[in-house]
Amino acid sequence: MTCCLLNGKRSYTNMLKDTRPYPLVLVVIFLLSFIIPNSPAKADSMPIMGASMLTSKQMGDYVLLTYPTPKLTSVNIYQLADLYLEIGRKEGVRGDIAFAQAVHETGFFKFGGDVVPEQNNYAGIGTTGGGVKGAYFSSPDEGVRAHIQHLKAYASTEPLNTVLADPRFNLVKRGIAPLWSDLNGRWAVPGRGYGEKVLQIHMDMAKMTLAIPNVYLPANHGLPVARLMISSDVDMLNPDGTFYKTVKKDESIRVYGVLGNSYDVGGGYLIEANSSKMGAYIGRALVNNTNTIMYSPDGSVHRIFQKGEALRVYDYDDSRYQVGGGYYISASDKPVYHLGRIKLSADTDFYSPDGTPFTVLNKNKEYRVYGIDGNSLDLGGGYTIRYDKKTMTYIN
Known part of the structure; x- marks a missing residue:
């Protein structure tokens, strides 16, 4: 029996509704x-x-x-x-x-x-x-x-x-x-x-192995899957676990996966997860409707966004996009969620959903990326380009 509050006695147990599946x-x-x-x-x-x-x-x-x-x-x-x-x-x-x-x-x-x-x-x-x-x-x-x-x-x-x-x-x-x-x-x-x-x-x-919401690991590509926003100085560790350097407050670091309770920030370097010092965002939501509302954690209106503004997204489900600190926008406002952007430094072949060539995208252009599968980057509607690090810069 458990009890609570001053010297009173009490016993109870309870439950929540969550539609998010989790893997066995x-x-x-x-x-x-x-x-x-x-x-x-x-x-x-x-x-x-x-x-x-x-x-x-x-x-x-x-x-x-x-x-x-x-x-x-x-x-x-x-x-x-x-x-x-x-x-x-x-x-x-x-x-x-x-x-x-x-x-x-x-x-x-x-x-x-x-x-x-x-x-x-x-x-x-x-x-x-x-x-x-x-x-x-x-x-x-x-x-x-x-x-x-x-x-x-x-x-x-x-x-x-x-x-x-x-x-x-x-x-x-x-x-x-x-x-x-x-x-x-x-x-x-x-x-x-x-x-x-x-x-x-x-x-x-x-003891629960660290996971990144809505990110399936290990990724089948070499691009970052999230980005850490550092709110307080943290240590970056060498692959052998020894101290490498201090990552300063307000810096941001690309994340490529997880290892135990640490974020893999590339090259085997690690940053130990600590929710009081960092948050990992997984994409961005582009406001598509004028007067899109950001809600406070208690459900009250916090502020209103105009069309064209972009917000970092830390998690999402069918009803809302979490934009940090418990604040969220509603999925019913139909924001345009994307993983990142790709900049082209050379003309690039653009493929139809069936894999056949569709057109050529001109260099010096930038496009939103909605999905990544191997070296294939989905630029919307199933139309893709083939990633080439020599001629492309991925930004998340």
Whole structure:
């Protein structure tokens, strides 16, 4: 039985709706990951406050590996993970470990106890058992915000940076529990080993092999599959794992694949994934409709774009394009998604979908690339060119 909030008792498990398929090979990857040495972090030395390390893809894949149909309301598991990372960043709380706590509290988002999915209550706030439902939150964003704020109430005396959502924030003695082990007997009653259980889930999530959303690896071509946007200085490692150089904040680096929990940035050089220091975008969305809306993570209107503007895309599904920080544009606005652009320095043969020559493209022109298959670059409608690095420059 798990419990939450002050000294109340409670038990529940819950679930989400996610239409994204995931490969069965995840099972193999997860099992093989146990051969990688990973010294468990002790709960009595792991602070609640701090920067997240994992990516939303690792976090979501871990949940789906155990429970393929988590019960959520208006987000999928990856979007929920993004909310934990983004709101955790704003409040200085380890959003990735908070997500692990939500996994523990909800039983991989199956729910099934006093709390129901429609409450958007991922931490059992206000639930004391015996049929007591606890707090209701109007959206996943508000539910995550309340969870992160409740952790901050226990772990810190610093003021909130987001609008108060936690109904029991002011009932906590501020700063009384800076470590995850300090939640034993507080968040959970009797709570023996509670913090350790949460951290074990986090360590299991960290064993998930890094993946790039909507990118199938290994690629069958030598062009970059994504680009890292660096938000804080990071180390680039030599192929043998030794330090090579520091990549500075605001630099961008091409990504050619992944190796373990690191991005392959070409030539065998690696950058270890860290969601608090970087994000990997996979393409761009060209705004095609005037007054295309960018939505905040909570679903409110953030700003309006005009036709012709382009946005980096970090992930997408049938309903939306994620453009960073949990912000998104709707697929119903029909943006033109493409992987990158190709510049031609020589006249180039252009082929029909059936592979026969169609025309010749003039040099010094630039075209959007919608797909890459081997050395074949799809420039739209199935019409292709054959990539030649001597006469072409690919930009992603």
